[in-house]
Amino acid sequence: MSTAPGPLPETAPRRLDPLEVTFEPGGGRLGAVCTVAQLFEVRERSLMSGIDKRPADGPVTLLTHGVLGDVQGDREHHGGIFKAVYAYSREVREAYAAALGHELPDGFFGENLATVGQDTDHAVIGERWRIGGAELEATCPRNPCGTFAAWMGDRRWGRAFTDQGRAGAYFRVLVEGEVRAGDAIEVLERPDHGVTIVDAFRGLDAAQARALLDWAEASGTVLYETLVGAAQKTLARAGEREDFPDRLRSTGRGLGLGLGL
Secondary structure: OEOOOOOOOOOOOOOOOOOOOOOOOOOOEEEEEEEEOOOEEEHHHOEEEOOOEEEOOOOEEEEOOEEOOOOOOOOOOOOOHHHOEEEEEHHHHHHHHHHHOOOOOOOOOOOOEEEEOOOHHHOEOOOEEEEOOEEEEEEEEOOOOHHHHHHHOOOOHHHHHHHHOOOOEEEEEEEOEEEOOOOEEEEEEOOOOOOEHHHHHHOOOHHHHHHHHHHHHHHOOOEEHHHHHHHHHHHHHOOOOOOOOHHHEEOOOOOOOOOOO
16 A cells, blocks of 8 residues: 655645646657556545556556556546546646656656657547557546545645646547557547647637537537536536437446446
């Protein structure tokens, strides 16, 4: 069982200026593939978390329901088909490390995939990647939870993380396969609706909500339930009514997709 690496140093700023991030040129690749090293006890939530991830030495298999060997202590908010794989840009995490004056190695944010030269926050929802033998589809942003704050040793961490708008992206696995550090990230498809992970994290406007739901219905793509709900609320506030098919919305838990699971 692991212990929290925090608290953050007393000299670490509690309010961060916008991060300055420069991405490595030359195309995206995997800097590391990370798996659970030890379980982390979150006493205030009475659960064991798999947030303590560290780079694997060899190939790791990505499966429909998650990374082989991965663990989620809070299955209400983590795991499932739409959150099978979590990717975060190494350059963004290193910008956090510089701002905080605290080492944040690969896997420290609980990510399965540490990307290099690829901005995970600007992946378009529905964007498809091929990495090694696997194919992935971007589904939704990560929302910081109490476990993340406990791991960082700062109960206000969720606010600081949210303010930066750098959530990282969850993916579902369309084709199962092995991936390893150094594998290239090939973008196979980028939907033209243009709604990105960071847009969803910061909150959609009515035009974005309409574009996303129209695309999903036209393409027959199943969306994460929470994302659909947020889009519908945005449209309702704008005075629009949106009847979205139940078959195209899912929590991604249970036996399948598009069945209200």
